[in-house]
Amino acid sequence: xxxxxxxxxxxxxxxxxxxxxxxxxxxxxxxxxxxxxxxxxxxxxxxxxxxxxxxxxxxxxxxxxxxxxxxxxxxxxxxxxxxxxxxxxxxxxxxxxxxxxxxxxxxxxxxxxxxxxxxxxxxxxxxxxxxxxxxxxxxxxxxxxxxxxxxxxxxxxxxxxxxxxxxxxxxx
Amino acid sequence: xxxxxxxxxxxxxxxxxxxxxxxxxxxxxxxxxxxxxxxxxxxxxxxxxxxxxxxxxxxxxxxxxxxxxxxxxxxxxxxxxxxxxxxxxxxxxxxxxxx
Numbered sequence: 001x002x003x004x005x006x007x008x009x010x011x012x013x014x015x016x017x018x019x020x021x022x023x024x025x026x027x028x029x030x031x032x033x034x035x036x037x038x039x040x041x042x043x044x045x046x047x048x049x050x051x052x053x054x055x056x057x058x059x060x061x062x063x064x065x066x067x068x069x070x071x072x073x074x075x076x077x078x079x080x081x082x083x084x085x086x087x088x089x090x091x092x093x094x095x096x097x098x099x100x101x102x103x104x105x106x107x108x109x110x111x112x113x114x115x116x117x118x119x120x121x122x123x124x125x126x127x128x129x130x131x132x133x134x135x136x137x138x139x140x141x142x143x144x145x146x147x148x149x150x151x152x153x154x155x156x157x158x159x160x161x162x163x164x165x166x167x168x169x170x171x172x
Numbered sequence: 173x174x175x176x177x178x179x180x181x182x183x184x185x186x187x188x189x190x191x192x193x194x195x196x197x198x199x200x201x202x203x204x205x206x207x208x209x210x211x212x213x214x215x216x217x218x219x220x221x222x223x224x225x226x227x228x229x230x231x232x233x234x235x236x237x238x239x240x241x242x243x244x245x246x247x248x249x250x251x252x253x254x255x256x257x258x259x260x261x262x263x264x265x266x267x268x269x270x271x
Contacts, residue, residue, distance in 0.1 A: 044208055045180075046179070138206070139206040144266075147266075157204065164181075165185055165204065
């Protein structure tokens with residue numbers, strides 16, 4: 001497994017693929033970062049995590065995604081009230097600035113990770129197969145991709161460094 | 173402290189201290205892998221997965237490929253969101269993939 005710093009350097013300015021949960025963190029943070037600790041889908045994150053995610057997106061220089069991730073993020077990022085409209089507006093802007101990749105569900109359903117992780121994660125694993133870096137906070141997805149000898153960056157490894165609970169030289 | 177909850181960074185620190193003392197592992201080898209929320213024994217809990225270097229038990233494990241993911245053992249600790257007390261520890265395992 002390549003360590004987090006090695007992956008950061010390897011993929012600098014080469015774009016990154018976010019999983020749906022991190023896309024939700026990004027959307028909620030863009031609309032109202034103070035909502036992050038109290039919103040069900042982002043309660044495992046902090047405002048500092050959102051700032052770290054923004055820095056990472058700057059570092060990688062662009063976002064790549066799949067229709068499955070956008071669809072999942074749309075379903076998960078549903079705050080109450082007027083913020084829902086703002087989230088949808090952010091998502092709309094994100095679709096305009098993101099390179100979108102697509103593979104048929106029929107193909108993805110035959111991917112080795114499909115039975116364990118489902119369609120959306122199969123799409124991410126398939127992009128990792130094609131040379132993309134996947135950024136995820138989901139260890140099941142990260143381990144599944146690494147078992148295939150591909151690159152997945154665990155967001156929590158970077159949080160660990162940011163929290164000061166893991167010793168590694170950060171380079172962001 | 174948000175609404176009386178142990179903040180996430182503090183919970184991670186407590187989880188690492190527990191693994192450090194319980195398993196006598198150097199603290200700087202214990203890595204954060206995942207943070208989730210859940211319920212343990214009726215208490216709201218942080219579910220913190222940490223990894224530690226796996227002991228080498230056979231020559232074949234040294235040559236295991238690809239990705240060397242086998243190099244670490246994973247443990248999920250459940251910590252009370254209210255007190256930070258460790259409520260449970262479980263070994264985290266990953267299902268085999270098809271193909």
